[in-house]
Amino acid sequence: MINFDSLLGSLPPPPSYAGQWAPIYLEPMMGSGERLTIAVAAIGVSGEIEVRQAIRPHVLESMFGPQNAGFSKLIGVVISSLNAHVRTSGGFAGWKPPMSGVTLGHPRETRSSSIAGLLRQAVSMTASLAALDLNDIGETEPGELIINAADDRWPKQFQTEAVRRDARLERFFNQKFSISEPSKPLSFFFLSEKVAMNTGRLIPGRGLSSYLEHNKARILDLRVAREKQHLLERSHFELVVFRPSFDDPTYSLKQIDSLKRSLYTLEEACDEHKVRVTEVQSAAEAAERLLAVA
Secondary structure, three states, rough: OHHHHHHHHOOOOOOEEEEEEEEEOOOOOOOOOEEEEEEEEEOOOOEEEEEEEEEOOOHHHHHHHHHHHHHHHHHHHHHHHHHHHHHOOOOOOOOOOOOOOOOOOEEEEEEEEEEEEHHHHHHHHHHHHHHHHHHHHOOOOOHHHHHHHHOOHHHHHHHHHHHHHHHHHHHHEEEEEEEOOOOOEEEEEEEEEOOOEEEOOOOOOOOOHHHHHHHHHHHHHHHHHHOOOOOOOOOOOEEEOOOHHHOOOOOOOHHHHHHHHHHHHHHHHHHHOEEEEEEOHHHHHHHHHHHOOO
16 A cells, blocks of 8 residues: 555655746847747845846857847847846836837746756746757757857957957967877967967757867867977966856756766866866956966
8 A cells, every 4th residue: 555645755845945037038020929038037035136048159149140249239238137127126027128029028936946946947938949959950960060160159259359358369379289290280279388278168968078079189189288398398288168157047957967077077187187177158258367377
């Protein structure tokens, strides 16, 4: 006979973090009736407030091409406006969008383990594009498709921001160094008199393993360079890795856990070869790191 009291007693306790969340919609073509969830917002009973973008940057790039930068700025304006309103008024009511075509969805009361959990609920229930990776289309492994594309924007963003801060660094980017005549030249994102640096990305999802292998290859070049210091005299060897925030609501907890394990794998590989690994979440942060060592 089933003991229901015992069975119910074995269930985990219900989520204790209470709050509300709401989606923010945009009608890209006025009068079309089509709506995109561009952001999600959450308010915890403890007073925590978070407003986050609900479409991943590479999805925006795939959808809008060269216009994606302007679209991202538009989303940023909406997020800043709602964030300021909620912090001033304490709630969603009364918010006036900064532009036409933007509307606030109906707020929902719910519970989770944290405010990040509230945001993930909002994304999973209202934002289909957050779960859609447009690079999955086709037969090519998604990670390889992104990494090998000539228009991969991350290295260029990193370089542009660093040069903007110090133009003298420009001549050190995208360098090669031959160890011996038969060998393939080593590739470096940045190579100066003191620093050998490579860069890459780790993005959760189906292509994560390909991103990981790409970064391992960049570590290999740094490792060989360090072992051949009599030819390539440098005192600093580093891999700078871009990753999304661990509380990015467009990724599931399982995907974030896989991301953390991949980062740990890179750190172990770098430690083994006496190469430093640094995690960043923006080109500005990456540029600051480069200027600090260059």
